[in-house]
Amino acid sequence: MTFQNELINWYLINKRDLPWRHTNDAYTIWLSEVILQQTRVEQGLPYFNKFLANFPTVSDFASATEAKVLKLWQGLGYYSRGRNMHATAQIVVRDYHGIFPNLHDELIKLKGIGEYTAAAISSFSSGEARAVVDGNVFRVLSRYYGIDTAINSPAGKKEFYALANELLYQDDPALYNQAIMEFGAIQCKPKSPNCTICPLNQTCYAFNHQLVNTLPVKIKKAAQxxxxxxxxxxxxxxxxxxxxxxxxxxxxxxxxxxxxxxxxxxxxxxxxxxxxxxxxxxxxxxxxxxxxxxxxxxxxxxxxxxxxxxxxxxxxxxxxxxxxxxxxxxxxxxxxxxxxxxxxxxxxxxxxx
Incomplete structure (x- = not known):
C-alpha cells in the first residue's frame, strides 16, 4: 500500500470530528485556518465557534469594529492575526462582492494569508491540487523520509514543499492534505509519539534508525x-x-x-x-x-x-x-x-x- 493510501486509511478511521470539516465554505475554512495558526485545536475551537456565531458571514465580520474583533480574540495571542482578518474581510466585501475567494492565486493576495493558508483554503474549499505544508506535515515527511535539512531554512522549505507537491494525491487533494496534517497532529506527534502502533513504522526512516527524537531539524532562534x-x-x-x-x-x-x-x-x-x-x-x-x-x-x-x-x-x-x-x-x-x-x-x- 502506498504512503498516501496508508495515511488516508488511517485518517478515515482516526480523524477528529471538527466543525470546519463539514463544509467547503471558503469563509468558514478561512476562519478556522487563521485561528488555528500557532494554536492547538483544543484552544482554538471555542474561538472559532465564537467568531462564527458573532460573524456568520464575511460581511458581518467586515462591518464589525476593530475593538469588537480584538475583544473576541482576547487571550488567543498574536493579535495581528485578528487585525489582518478584519482587514481581509473588508477587502473581500469591497473587491469580491462579499464572496470569499476559494482559489490559491486570489487568496494569496489577501492580508494575513500566506502560502500555507492559501493552499489550505483552496484545497479544502475547491479541491484545488495544492499541497498544504504546516508543522505537522514537515514533521511527518522529515521522519518518514529521513530528511535532516532544517525545516525553517530556505533550503529546507524548498525541499519539503517540492516533496509535498510530488506526493500530493491528485484524485482527492483535500482528503490527502487533511490526512497528513491530522496524522502529524495526533499520531506522529512532536514528543513521545507511539510509533509501535503507527501504520508507517515498517518503512519510516526515523523509526528504523532511532531518529524519531532527532527529526525534524530546526535552526534555533535567537535568544528572547x-x-x-x-x-x-x-x-x-x-x-x-x-x-x-x-x-x-x-x-x-x-x-x-x-x-x-x-x-x-x-x-x-x-x-x-x-x-x-x-x-x-x-x-x-x-x-x-x-x-x-x-x-x-x-x-x-x-x-x-x-x-x-x-x-x-x-x-x-x-x-x-x-x-x-x-x-x-x-x-x-x-x-x-x-x-x-x-x-x-x-x-x-x-x-x-
Missing part, C-alpha cells in the same frame, strides 16, 4: 528579549485609569494601565524608579506592590509588576492617552490577557470583600 514593564494602577471608586496602546509595539490597540518600562525588575527601594513614579504622578504619591507575572511572547519575555497608586495627580493635557473608564466598561474593551487576569483577580476580589 527580556522586558520589564511596571503597571501603575490608579482607581477611583468604580473607575480605573487606562490607555489604548498605539502602533509600533506589542498589544497594538489593546487597553492597559499607565506603565513605566525599566531595564530590570525594580522594587520600591530603588531611588530612580521612585523618582520616575513621582515625576509622572506627583511628589505625594503613595504606591503599593500588588503582584508580578511573567508573560511569554514569541520573541520576548515580559516581566510585569503591578503597583496600586494613591494620592496621585497627573495632567490629562500632557497625558492625553489616559482616560477614566468604569470597570464594567473595561470588560467590553480588548485587553492583553495579563491585564484581564489582573482585573479579575484584584478588582473583583476587592469588590467582593
Amino acid at each position: 528579549k527580556h522586558r520589564y514593564i511596571n503597571y501603575l494602577v490608579c482607581f477611583n471608586d468604580e473607575k480605573v485609569l487606562i490607555r489604548e496602546r498605539q502602533a509600533g509595539d506589542i498589544w497594538q490597540h489593546l487597553y492597559d494601565f499607565p506603565s513605566l518600562e525599566t531595564i530590570e525588575a525594580y522594587g520600591l527601594d530603588h531611588p530612580v524608579f521612585i523618582e520616575q513614579i513621582k515625576g509622572a504622578f506627583g511628589e505625594d504619591v503613595d504606591f503599593e506592590f500588588v503582584s508580578s507575572k511573567k508573560h511569554l511572547l514569541t520573541h520576548q519575555i515580559i516581566h510585569l509588576q503591578f503597583f496600586i497608586l494613591k494620592n496621585y495627580i497627573f495632567n490629562f493635557s500632557k497625558q492625553k492617552e489616559l482616560n477614566w473608564v468604569s470597570l464594567n466598561k473595561v470588560d467590553e474593551l480588548p485587553q492583553p490577557k495579563v491585564i484581564h487576569d489582573f482585573i479579575q483577580e484584584y478588582f473583583y476580589k476587592q469588590k467582593m470583600e
Whole structure:
C-alpha cells in the first residue's frame, strides 16, 4: 500500500470530528485556518465557534469594529492575526462582492494569508491540487523520509514543499492534505509519539534508525528579549485609569494601565524608579506592590509588576492617552490577557470583600 493510501486509511478511521470539516465554505475554512495558526485545536475551537456565531458571514465580520474583533480574540495571542482578518474581510466585501475567494492565486493576495493558508483554503474549499505544508506535515515527511535539512531554512522549505507537491494525491487533494496534517497532529506527534502502533513504522526512516527524537531539524532562534514593564494602577471608586496602546509595539490597540518600562525588575527601594513614579504622578504619591507575572511572547519575555497608586495627580493635557473608564466598561474593551487576569483577580476580589 502506498504512503498516501496508508495515511488516508488511517485518517478515515482516526480523524477528529471538527466543525470546519463539514463544509467547503471558503469563509468558514478561512476562519478556522487563521485561528488555528500557532494554536492547538483544543484552544482554538471555542474561538472559532465564537467568531462564527458573532460573524456568520464575511460581511458581518467586515462591518464589525476593530475593538469588537480584538475583544473576541482576547487571550488567543498574536493579535495581528485578528487585525489582518478584519482587514481581509473588508477587502473581500469591497473587491469580491462579499464572496470569499476559494482559489490559491486570489487568496494569496489577501492580508494575513500566506502560502500555507492559501493552499489550505483552496484545497479544502475547491479541491484545488495544492499541497498544504504546516508543522505537522514537515514533521511527518522529515521522519518518514529521513530528511535532516532544517525545516525553517530556505533550503529546507524548498525541499519539503517540492516533496509535498510530488506526493500530493491528485484524485482527492483535500482528503490527502487533511490526512497528513491530522496524522502529524495526533499520531506522529512532536514528543513521545507511539510509533509501535503507527501504520508507517515498517518503512519510516526515523523509526528504523532511532531518529524519531532527532527529526525534524530546526535552526534555533535567537535568544528572547527580556522586558520589564511596571503597571501603575490608579482607581477611583468604580473607575480605573487606562490607555489604548498605539502602533509600533506589542498589544497594538489593546487597553492597559499607565506603565513605566525599566531595564530590570525594580522594587520600591530603588531611588530612580521612585523618582520616575513621582515625576509622572506627583511628589505625594503613595504606591503599593500588588503582584508580578511573567508573560511569554514569541520573541520576548515580559516581566510585569503591578503597583496600586494613591494620592496621585497627573495632567490629562500632557497625558492625553489616559482616560477614566468604569470597570464594567473595561470588560467590553480588548485587553492583553495579563491585564484581564489582573482585573479579575484584584478588582473583583476587592469588590467582593
